[in-house]
Amino acid sequence: DAGITQSPRHKVTETGTPVTLRCHQTENHRYMYWYRQDPGHGLRLIHYSYGVKDTDKGEVSDGYSVSRSKTEDFLLTLESATSSQTSVYFCAIRGQLSSNYGYTFGSGTRLTVV
Amino acid sequence: QKEVEQNSGPLSVPEGAIASLNCTYSDRVSQSFFWYRQYSGKSPELIMSIYSNGDKEDGRFTAQLNKASQYVSLLIRDSQPSDSATYLCAVSTGKAAGNKLTFGGGTRVLVKP
Numbered sequence: 001d002a003g004i005t006q007s008p009r010h011k012v013t014e015t016g017t018p019v020t021l022r023c024h025q026t027e028n029h030r031y032m033y034w035y036r037q038d039p040g041h042g043l044r045l046i047h048y049s050y051g052v053k054d055t056d057k058g059e060v061s062d063g064y065s066v067s068r069s070k071t072e073d074f075l076l077t078l079e080s081a082t083s084s085q086t087s088v089y090f091c092a093i094r095g096q097l098s099s100n101y102g103y104t105f106g107s108g109t110r111l112t113v114v
Numbered sequence: 115q116k117e118v119e120q121n122s123g124p125l126s127v128p129e130g131a132i133a134s135l136n137c138t139y140s141d142r143v144s145q146s147f148f149w150y151r152q153y154s155g156k157s158p159e160l161i162m163s164i165y166s167n168g169d170k171e172d173g174r175f176t177a178q179l180n181k182a183s184q185y186v187s188l189l190i191r192d193s194q195p196s197d198s199a200t201y202l203c204a205v206s207t208g209k210a211a212g213n214k215l216t217f218g219g220g221t222r223v224l225v226k227p
Contacts, residue, residue, distance in 0.1 A: 105157040
C-alpha cells in the first residue's frame with residue numbers, strides 16, 4: 001500500500017482566512033496531484049507537481065497555490081478561502097511501474113468554508 | 115462536451131449478474147485508461163488499468179478498450195452487493211500532459227440481493 005497521508009482530515013474555516021492542506025508520501029514518487037471532488041462535477045485537477053519545485057496548474061487552479069520543497073510533501077494553499085471552495089480535496093501520487101501508472105489517492109480532506 | 119463521459123446511473127443489477135459500464139473520451143491521443151471504484155465517503159481505489167486495444171481481465175473485472183471508437187468499458191461479473199459503489203473512468207494523455215488524469219463523473223452501481 002503506497003504511503004500517502006493527508007492532513008487534516010476535516011477542517012472548518014471562515015471565509016477570507018488562509019488554509020493549507022498537506023499531502024505526505026513515503027515512497028519517493030515524483031508525480032503528485034491535488035484534486036477536488038464536488039457533486040455534479042466529479043474529480044477536477046487543481047495543481048500537480050512533477051518534482052521538487054516543479055509545479056503546474058490544472059483546470060480549476062484559481063484561488064489555489066501549491067508548493068513542493070521536498071519530494072515527500074505537497075502543500076495546497078487557499079490564499080483566502082471562499083464558500084465555493086467547500087469541497088473534498090484529494091491528493092494523489094502516480095505509480096512508477098510501466099505496468100501501472102495509475103494514481104493512488106489519499107483519504108481526503110473535507111473542507112467547509114463558512 | 116466533457117472530455118470523459120459516463121452515464122451517471124444508477125445502474126441497478128441483481129446479485130450474480132453482469133454489470134456493464136461504459137465510458138467515452140474525446141482526446142484521440144489518450145494513451146492510458148483506468149477504472150476506479152469509490153465507496154461513499156471514501157477515496158477512489160484503482161481496480162483496473164488498460165493501455166492497449168482489446169480486453170484485460172482481472173478476477174471478476176474485465177476492461178475493454180477500443181481506441182478507434184474512443185470508448186473504454188468495464189464488466190463486473192457475478193456482481194456482489196459489495197460491488198455497490200461509484201465507478202470512475204479516467205484517461206491520461208501521457209507524459210507530455212504531465213501524466214494528468216481526467217476523470218468522468220462516475221457511474222453509480224447498485225447490486226441488489
